[in-house]
Amino acid sequence: MLELSIPEGKSPRLKIMAYTCAIFVVAAGVVVLYARFQAGPQPSGSVTGPVPGIVRPGEPDFEYYKKYIRIADVKASLGTNFAKSRIAIVSGFITNEGDRKLEALELRIALYDVYNKLSKERISTPLRPDAGLKRPLQPLERRDFTVWIENIEQLWNPRRLEIEISGLKYQ
Numbered sequence: 001m002l003e004l005s006i007p008e009g010k011s012p013r014l015k016i017m018a019y020t021c022a023i024f025v026v027a028a029g030v031v032v033l034y035a036r037f038q039a040g041p042q043p044s045g046s047v048t049g050p051v052p053g054i055v056r057p058g059e060p061d062f063e064y065y066k067k068y069i070r071i072a073d074v075k076a077s078l079g080t081n082f083a084k085s086r087i088a089i090v091s092g093f094i095t096n097e098g099d100r101k102l103e104a105l106e107l108r109i110a111l112y113d114v115y116n117k118l119s120k121e122r123i124s125t126p127l128r129p130d131a132g133l134k135r136p137l138q139p140l141e142r143r144d145f146t147v148w149i150e151n152i153e154q155l156w157n158p159r160r161l162e163i164e165i166s167g168l169k170y171q
Contacts, residue, residue, distance in 0.1 A: 068099075
C-alpha cells in the first residue's frame, strides 16, 4: 500500500490534500479498469448485421477457400436465460488450415427435435472483424466459438445438430 510521509511541522491542510489526491488516483484507476473490461470482447456471434465483402456458396472464391476451414469438437447444451426461457448453447473450434487470413466466417446452424424434424435454424457470424479478438484468424490458427440460440422447444434433441459454412471473408 502507498504510505504518505508528511513532515510534522506542516499544516493539516497539506495532509488532507495529499490524501485527497491519493483517493482520486485510486478512484480514477478503478474507473479506467471498469471501462476497459466493459468494452472487452463480446460473445461470438453476438453482433448482428452483414459483414461487407463476405462471399457466399456458388462463388468461386467461396468454393476455393471453404475446404481449408475446419469446424471441430462441436457440442450443444441446454441452458436458461434470465427470462427463464430455454436456450441452446453451441460451441466448438474453428481452424484455418489455409494460407490466408480469415476475417469473417458465417455459419448456418440447424437444430432438430426428437422426431428429426427441423426445430430451429439460425445464421450466425462467430468470427467477424468487429467482435471478439478483432483480428483475423491467422493461417494454421485455431479459435473457439460459442453461439446462443433462444426459444428452444421442449423436444429439442441436442445430439442432432447440423453446422455448415454459409459465408466467409479472407485476405
